Amino acid sequence: MWQQTQSFCLVLSVIITGSLSVPWSMAVSPVVFVPRGQDAVLSCSFTHPRQQHYSGTITVKWLARESKAPPFFRCTVKNDSVGGINDCGASGLKYSLEGDPRWGELSLLIRKVHLEDNGTYFCRVELQGLWKQDQKETQLYVTAEPQISSLSVVETSSDGAPRRLQCEAEGHPLPTVSWLSASGAALGDQVQTSMVGSYRLVSSVPYLEGEVLSCRVENRLGAAERRYPASNTLKITLTVCGLIVMLLLLTGLVFYMRSRARVESPPVYENTATVGANPSAIYGNADEVENHRLQSSDCPAEGDVELQLVYSALSLPGSTSSQHARFKSQQEETDIAAGVLYSPLNVKQ
Structure with missing residues (x-):
């Protein structure tokens, strides 16, 4: 049963x-x-x-x-x-x-x-x-690695009490705080540390003007450190590098503009009164061709450029001596008055 x-x-x-x-x-x-x-x-x-x-x-x-x-x-x-x-x-x-x-x-x-x-x-x-x-x-x-959210000097409420350097940090597990002098020695006197919530804390030490102190926080996940006052070395370095780059760019631009101006300068021709409005009247069928060049003399100390005109006459194959002599005589009279140097150039086959 x-x-x-x-x-x-x-x-x-x-x-x-x-x-x-x-x-x-x-x-x-x-x-x-x-x-x-x-x-x-x-x-x-x-x-x-x-x-x-x-x-x-x-x-x-x-x-x-x-x-x-x-x-x-x-x-x-x-x-x-x-x-x-x-x-x-x-x-x-x-x-x-x-x-x-x-x-x-x-x-x-x-x-x-x-x-x-x-x-x-x-x-x-x-x-x-x-x-x-x-x-x-x-x-x-x-979990959270330790971080320093702020590091600043705060005024105390008590009269005559020195100002304090305050460090606010957070992390999980809650980090520990240590203070270091400029030489790296640990500070242990008059350090005040308190929790602000479950994951944040505030620590402070007395601070005198001109002191260099560091706040260091760490837990098993890592560490973080900040110095007061903050170092300006990086900022100064970046500023100097920026100025050097700007100067180099400006120098290169100046040289470029000067070179471009010299290349694009048109040739200067003399004796326009003789040539007149129709240069082909003289050069069109002539056996001699006028060629004007600009030669720059040594630059003076002030940087001015002194120019000298040079006149060259080409004697082409097949041209007659009478034509050459007549053209040379006419041109020399005009050029001597204008202060132009004359240089004959013979072209042979």
């Missing part, structure tokens, strides 16, 4: 739960470490006895800080649906599901986490009707 009762209870349990091989279960990651600014995935999954035959809705809820707090994320999907998961996997939002609840995946995606996202989270799933599973707890740990 007792054995029959046990068998009946076993059959009843199978009917109620659906299967003994697939019990209710939920799994989460105990702690998730993510650097600040990156995406975090809080893994969560579940199974239930009627997963293959369940046609109701699956409601996913994520809670923060407290187990009974209102959910900051919630979405619902019908288990026998074949389409997308709609609001559960919406892209572009800070929170969305990484998996598909119809396959038992409830992982939460948090985009670009901040230090304020640190804390405890609860994954919860609810099935329509009597099938309901309690939530599981997971921890998000956002």
